[in-house]
Amino acid sequence: MRLVPLLFAAMLVCAGPVYGQDLADVSLSDPRQEAEALALMDSIRCVVCQGQPISGSNADLAGDMRRLIRERIAAGDKPEAVRAMLVGKYGDWVTFRPQVKPATLPLWLVPLLALLAGGWLVSRRIGRRRS
Amino acid sequence: MIAEAGLAALWLAATMALLQLVLGALVLSRGQTSLGRAVAPVAVIQAALVSIAFACLVAVFVRSDMSVLLVAANSHSAKPMIYKIAGTWGNHEGSMLLWVTILGLAGATIALFERTLRADTKLATLSAQAAIALGFYAFLLFASNPFTRISGVIEGAGLNPLLQDPGLAFHPPTLYAGYVGMSAAFSFAVGALITRDVGPTFARAMRPWILGAWILLTIGITAGSYWAYYTLGWGGWWFWDPVENASLMPWLAATALLHSVTVLATRDGLRTWTIMLAVLAFSMSMVGTFLVRSGILTSVHSFAVDPQRGLFILGLLTVYITGAMALFAIRAGTIAEGNRFELVSREAALVINNLILTVVLVVVLAGTLYPLILESINGDKISVGAPYFNSVAGPLAVVLMLLLAAGPLMRWRSDRPRALIDRMAPALFAGATMLLLLAAFGGTIGYLPLVGLVAAAVVGVASIAPLWKRDLKRAPLFTWGMVLAHFGCAVSIAGMASDAAFTKENMVSVAVNETREVGPFAVTLLGVRERPGPNYQILEAVLSISKSATGAPFQMTPQLHAFTQPQMTTNQAAIKTFWNGQLYLTLGENSDGDKFLLRMWWKPFVTFIWLGGALIALGGALSLLGRVRRDIWKKQAAPAIGPVEAPA
Amino acid sequence: MNRKLVLWLPFALMAALLIAFLAGLSNSPEKVIVSQMVGQPLPEFAAGPAITGQAGAATADFRDGKPRLLNVFASWCVPCVAEIPMLMELKANGAEVVGVAVHDNSTDLGRFLAENGNPYSRIGLDQGGRAQIALGSAGVPETFVVDGTGKIIYQHIGVVTEADKAKLLAMLGVTK
Numbered sequence: 001m002r003l004v005p006l007l008f009a010a011m012l013v014c015a016g017p018v019y020g021q022d023l024a025d026v027s028l029s030d031p032r033q034e035a036e037a038l039a040l041m042d043s044i045r046c047v048v049c050q051g052q053p054i055s056g057s058n059a060d061l062a063g064d065m066r067r068l069i070r071e072r073i074a075a076g077d078k079p080e081a082v083r084a085m086l087v088g089k090y091g092d093w094v095t096f097r098p099q100v101k102p103a104t105l106p107l108w109l110v111p112l113l114a115l116l117a118g119g120w121l122v123s124r125r126i127g128r129r130r131s
Numbered sequence: 132m133i134a135e136a137g138l139a140a141l142w143l144a145a146t147m148a149l150l151q152l153v154l155g156a157l158v159l160s161r162g163q164t165s166l167g168r169a170v171a172p173v174a175v176i177q178a179a180l181v182s183i184a185f186a187c188l189v190a191v192f193v194r195s196d197m198s199v200l201l202v203a204a205n206s207h208s209a210k211p212m213i214y215k216i217a218g219t220w221g222n223h224e225g226s227m228l229l230w231v232t233i234l235g236l237a238g239a240t241i242a243l244f245e246r247t248l249r250a251d252t253k254l255a256t257l258s259a260q261a262a263i264a265l266g267f268y269a270f271l272l273f274a275s276n277p278f279t280r281i282s283g284v285i286e287g288a289g290l291n292p293l294l295q296d297p298g299l300a301f302h303p304p305t306l307y308a309g310y311v312g313m314s315a316a317f318s319f320a321v322g323a324l325i326t327r328d329v330g331p332t333f334a335r336a337m338r339p340w341i342l343g344a345w346i347l348l349t350i351g352i353t354a355g356s357y358w359a360y361y362t363l364g365w366g367g368w369w370f371w372d373p374v375e376n377a378s379l380m381p382w383l384a385a386t387a388l389l390h391s392v393t394v395l396a397t398r399d400g401l402r403t404w405t406i407m408l409a410v411l412a413f414s415m416s417m418v419g420t421f422l423v424r425s426g427i428l429t430s431v432h433s434f435a436v437d438p439q440r441g442l443f444i445l446g447l448l449t450v451y452i453t454g455a456m457a458l459f460a461i462r463a464g465t466i467a468e469g470n471r472f473e474l475v476s477r478e479a480a481l482v483i484n485n486l487i488l489t490v491v492l493v494v495v496l497a498g499t500l501y502p503l504i505l506e507s508i509n510g511d512k513i514s515v516g517a518p519y520f521n522s523v524a525g526p527l528a529v530v531l532m533l534l535l536a537a538g539p540l541m542r543w544r545s546d547r548p549r550a551l552i553d554r555m556a557p558a559l560f561a562g563a564t565m566l567l568l569l570a571a572f573g574g575t576i577g578y579l580p581l582v583g584l585v586a587a588a589v590v591g592v593a594s595i596a597p598l599w600k601r602d603l604k605r606a607p608l609f610t611w612g613m614v615l616a617h618f619g620c621a622v623s624i625a626g627m628a629s630d631a632a633f634t635k636e637n638m639v640s641v642a643v644n645e646t647r648e649v650g651p652f653a654v655t656l657l658g659v660r661e662r663p664g665p666n667y668q669i670l671e672a673v674l675s676i677s678k679s680a681t682g683a684p685f686q687m688t689p690q691l692h693a694f695t696q697p698q699m700t701t702n703q704a705a706i707k708t709f710w711n712g713q714l715y716l717t718l719g720e721n722s723d724g725d726k727f728l729l730r731m732w733w734k735p736f737v738t739f740i741w742l743g744g745a746l747i748a749l750g751g752a753l754s755l756l757g758r759v760r761r762d763i764w765k766k767q768a769a770p771a772i773g774p775v776e777a778p779a
Numbered sequence: 780m781n782r783k784l785v786l787w788l789p790f791a792l793m794a795a796l797l798i799a800f801l802a803g804l805s806n807s808p809e810k811v812i813v814s815q816m817v818g819q820p821l822p823e824f825a826a827g828p829a830i831t832g833q834a835g836a837a838t839a840d841f842r843d844g845k846p847r848l849l850n851v852f853a854s855w856c857v858p859c860v861a862e863i864p865m866l867m868e869l870k871a872n873g874a875e876v877v878g879v880a881v882h883d884n885s886t887d888l889g890r891f892l893a894e895n896g897n898p899y900s901r902i903g904l905d906q907g908g909r910a911q912i913a914l915g916s917a918g919v920p921e922t923f924v925v926d927g928t929g930k931i932i933y934q935h936i937g938v939v940t941e942a943d944k945a946k947l948l949a950m951l952g953v954t955k
Contacts, residue, residue: 024907025719025728027638038636045514047812047917051372053516056365058702058720060882061917064908089915091815096516103511107501111523114493118486121785125482126474407789414793421800441804449797456790463786500799507802512812 023070024063030074037070040079043096044069044086053096134199134278137187140180141228141278144235145268147177148261151238155258159251159325167250170257171242177264178239185219185232188277192219200281201225207287209666217300223424223440224277226303230420231267233304233311237340238264241315247762248319248336249328256322263314266447274443296362306351306378310416312344313381316388317413320406321455324462329406334396337409339759341392345385346751352378353744364702364717366636366732368740371520376499377419380492384412387488390481398543400469400478404485410459414452415492421448422499473545480538487531494524525579532586532624535617536593558593562586576632583628591621608757616750623743629712629736637731640723650733652714653677657686659718659727668693672718672727674705689718689729713737814915814923814934821849821929824910826903829880830889836877836903836910841929846951848876849923850899851911853883854891856919862938866898869944873953878902881911881919924950 028034041055048059054066065086072082086094098104151173158167191199192215195208205222206215214221220229238260245253271277319337323329355378360368369375388408394401421444472478498515505511540554552559565588569581594617598606635650646655657673670691677684690703704717712735719728816822825837841847850866852859866876878899880888885904905911914923914931924933924947933950935943 022640022907025638025721025730026640027636034636043516043518045516052370056363056367056370058700061908061911063721064912067907068909068912086912088815089912090812090917091512093512093514093812096514097518098513098515103505103509104501104513107497107515107519108523110497110501111490111494115486115490118489122479122482122486125471126479403786411789418796445797445800445804448800452793453790453797456793460783460787460790464783496796500796500803503803504799507799 022067023074024067028070028074033073034070036079037066037073040069040073040082041066044083045094045096047090047094133187133190133194134196134280137184137191138276138278140184140187141268141271144177144180144184145265145272147173147180148235148264148268151177151261152258152265155254155261158254159258167254170254174235174238174242174257174261177261178235181228181232181235185228188225188228189216189219191278192216192225195287197284197287198280198282200279201277203281203284203287205288207666211665213297213300220303220307221300224271224275226307227267227271227275227424228277229304230307230311231264231271233308234260234264234267234314237311237315241318245336247332248322249326249332252319252322252326252328252333254322255325256318259318259321259325260315263318263451266450270440270443270447274440296358302351302354302358305347305354309344309347309351309385310381310420312340312347313385313412313416315340316344316409317455320409321458324406324458327462327465329395329402329466331396331399334392334405335758335762338389338392338396339755341385341389341409341412342751342755342758345382345389346748346755348378348382348385349744349748349751352382353741353748356744357741361704361706362701364704365730366634366704366715366717366734368630368737371498371517373499374423376495377422380495380499381412381415381419383488383492383495384408384415387485387492388412391485394478394481395469398470398472398478400472401482401485402466402469403463404482406459406463406466408485410452410455411489411492413455414448417444417448417451421445470544472543475541475546475548475551477538477541477543477546480534480541484531484534484538487527487534491524491527491531494520494527498523521579525583528624529579529582529586532590532620535620536586536590539597539613539617540593554596555593558589558596561592562589564588573632580628580632583624584632587621587625587628590624591618594618594621608760609754610757612750612752612754612757614750615753616747619743619746619748619750621743622739622746623741626736626739626741626743629739630734633735634737635733638719639729639731640726641729642725642727647729647731649714649731650735651678652731652733654716654729654731656727656729659722664692666694670718672729674716674729676707676714687714687716689716691718691720708738711735811936812917813936814917814921814931816913816915817923817931817934819931821925821931822913824903824905824913826879826905826910829878829883829902829904830885830892833897833899834901836879836901838929840877840901841925844927845875846924846926847900848874848947848951849879849914849925850876851879851881851914851916851919851921851923853881853919854887855883858938859920860891860895862920863895863898865939865941865944867896869939869947870898872944872948874948874951875900879905879910879914881905881908922947926950 028037038055042053044054044065046052046054046057046059046062046065048061049057052062054062069082072085073079083095083097087099092099098107100108151170154166154170154173158164158170188201191202192206193212195202195206195215197203197208201222201224202218205225206218210218218225220226238257241253241260242257245256248256316337319333319340323333355375356368359370359375360366388405388411391401391405391408395405421441424440424444498519502513502515505513536558537551537555541551562585565585569576569584573581595614597610598614637647637649639647641647641656643656643658646653648654653676655675657675659670659672662669662671670693671688672690674687674689675684676687685707687705687707689705692701692703694701700720702717702720704715706716707714712733715732715734717730719730721728821838821841823838825839826835828835836849841849848866848869850862852862870876876898878901880902883904888902888904903910914921916923918936920938922935922939923931924935926932935947939947
């Protein structure tokens with residue numbers, strides 16, 4: 001009986017990456033929580049491979065972030081709170097959903113302006129028919 | 132010797148392009164028409180020479196001639212033949228040579244086959260084509276010579292394993308041919324601006340090029356999306372990645388152009404706007420090439436990163452685009468305004484469609500470039516990805532869908548709103564039915580997927596309405612084309628919305644003989660085995676799958692491929708297609724003792740995304756065939772003037 | 780509005796775009812993700828012992844008033860090998876270096892330290908990247924300077940070289 005904890009301890013030290021298979025790569029059992037976690041993972045940028053969201057990256061650190069997100073969501077945290085935590089660590093760069101603030105306003109204002117300007121141009125062409 | 136011959140052919144081709152430009156300019160400025168007859172043959176010779184240069188590059192790749200730097204850096208003698216050939220354009224220099232080769236062939240085609248255009252406009256078009264080609268020749272010869280020799284290399288470095296895929300071997304050529312087609316449309320626009328010849332004849336001459344380019348871009352984007360879907364191994368099919376956006380932007384502009392050129396050809400309206408769009412579509416192709424080739428943006432797909440070359444392409448971009456925009460600003464004022472129209476009319480629907488497409492283009496452009504701009508202003512690093520694009524472009528796409536449903540059912544010039552609603556009734560009924568079905572059986576789905584599915588139902592029915600009560604045998608081919616392309620949009624949107632709304636995902640850790648479920652399937656791991664592949668090692672999971680209801684089990688084998696040159700592991704998803712969706716299984720990289728990771732997705736109707744894309748391209752092809760056939764037929768009969776199309 | 784002016788609008792917009800591109804080319808292509816924890820108290824983490832005979836690392840170890848370096852590294856990381864001699868030199872100058880090994884295991888670490896030397900006073904084996912994420916570290920090697928009050932005052936990304944030596948020692952207050 002005393003052998004079991006000893007073996008377990010030996011495994012912990014020697015078995016290589018013991019974090020290999022857990023919430024980093026395995027779904028939460030509650031489908032609603034898993035859906036929340038997935039939506040968040042889809043919008044967090046991998047800091048190692050940079051082009052991809054952590055939900056589609058093979059980098060170790062992306063896996064660590066997936067694990068952290070699933071753990072937090074399972075513990076009842078709101079996805080936005082977890083996003084805010086990660087932004088607090090890595091800055092705005094880590095979220096694919098830009099925060100709305102003065103510096104990012106052009107992202108919404110430029111298309112709006114294009115729509116208004118285009119609408120104005122179109123309206124000038126409509127209505128008065130030349131015979 | 133082959134490499135030297137290729138380089139010589141490239142120099143000669145560049146000389147021919149210069150000659151073509153100088154001759155054209157002389158004729159246009161001095162009116163020496165006798166010289167004008169030489170321009171077309173020069174264009175053909177240029178195409179022949181650049182094709183020879185490209186053939187030489189293919190030859191050194193096929194022979195694995197490691198004394199050529201490009202081959203040594205991108206190929207490997209142990210590679211399968213198809214990838215040796217594809218390796219020719221799987222790199223920066225080769226892809227640029229392919230670009231200019233297609234450009235030369237396009238110029239030769241205009242020179243040989245274009246007969247409807249006024250002679251001086253055709254000449255101006257060929258000169259513009261030569262000017263574009265000249266820039267790329269300079270780029271190749273001075274900044275990215277594909278034929279540079281190197282000594283002492285025995286074996287090559289290999290091609291990125293992710294790119295060793297049959298689909299991807301033909302993906303870049305398709306996109307490039309599309310970009311080049313846009314450059315032909317651009318040359319037509321510049322030619323018409325120079326000779327002030329903007330009208331229906333010009334529009335009809337330009338239209339096949341736009342259609343052709345648009346078909347190729349559609350195929351390229353659709354194939355690229357499917358490639359990302361099955362190679363990256365995470366079930367995603369669109370990432371709003373800069374490289375993807377770079378291919379989407381020209382497509383959006385080309386789609387707008389395609390519709391506005393129809394108004395110009397049929398109703399002689401939207402003259403300046405069509406010219407503007409032609410310039411914009413080519414600009415976006417160039418911007419796309421620049422974004423991909425300069426490595427200015429971080430991307431999943433970034434292959435070639437070289438700021439020096441980025442600077443060169445930026446220089447070309449600046450010369451062409453600002454030149455064309457300045458020419459536009461100076462000349463467009465002298466183009467008479469086209470015919471006007473009322474708010475409820477097919478023209479108005481097409482114009483508003485153009486407006487929305489352009490705003491979507493602005494959204495994609497802003498989202499792709501704003502992080503770059505912000506960083507250079509104050510150093511702030513932000514990321515703009517799927518949540519932004521989906522939430523901003525998504526609603527615009529829905530408006531676009533509704534216009535797409537109504538537009539083809541409207542009459543030219545003016546229509547009665549009541550009559551339109553009558554014609555739309557079956558489509559609106561289909562939409563309402565879909566809404567009720569989703570409310571009853573759909574479960575909880577997001578707002579955007581819901582609206583998308585309803586819009587798809589409306590468009591799906593409305594798109595085939597132009598064929599109702601018509602003799603199907605006598606309906607012109609381009610009407611069939613339009614119907615098919617619009618129906619394809621509905622199918623594609625349905626696929627996207629369905630994937631977003633109904634996908635079931637399960638990521639599991641399993642031991643042999645354990646069973647896990649995803650959607651309606653039960654997946655059992657039978658075993659994991661290792662075996663050698665052609666130039667990689669395969670780790671393969673054997674899975675037995677049974678559908679809960681029917682029970683008959685079948686096997687699927689997701690794989691990991693471990694490459695040694697260069698060292699890299701890629702994921703080979705196992706995908707099984709059913710009529711109502713795809714089962715998508717991948718094997719994770721971290722195996723832990725006897726536990727293996729499986730990522731499993733059941734994606735209802737996800738295939739509709741690419742099926743729709745294929746239908747859109749097919750519709751475009753039918754349309755192109757119909758237009759070309761009618762033009763040929765018309766030329767043989769009598770030179771007709773006036774509206775080509777009867778009102779629907 | 781004047782039609783002429785409208786026609787020049789695309790020109791102006793494109794010119795603006797091209798200027799943005801030019802500016803973008805001068806941005807570094809390799810994005811360095813800087814930790815937002817600089818200037819903040821060292822976050823809570825506890826990484827157990829990485830090798831037998833040497834203590835692990837935890838936030839509590841940084842609360843005794845002595846400034847320290849916190850080096851995030853890994854045995855599989857090639858640049859980390861190049862960094863070890865400089866860390867040894869810093870240690871020789873009186874700096875205390877606490878190591879946090881990420882995505883690693885005891886066997887590989889033991890070999891790594893035997894081959895390259897061990898400049899660390901403590902080495903924590905970071906399980907599941909928890910310490911790394913808590914620190915806002917995006918890669919290896921990264922070196923944080925933690926002052927006597929347990930606050931992170933500086934982050935060095937990449938290999939520590941001769942050029943960084945004086946600055947790091949000054950921040951630790953162990954100038955020689």
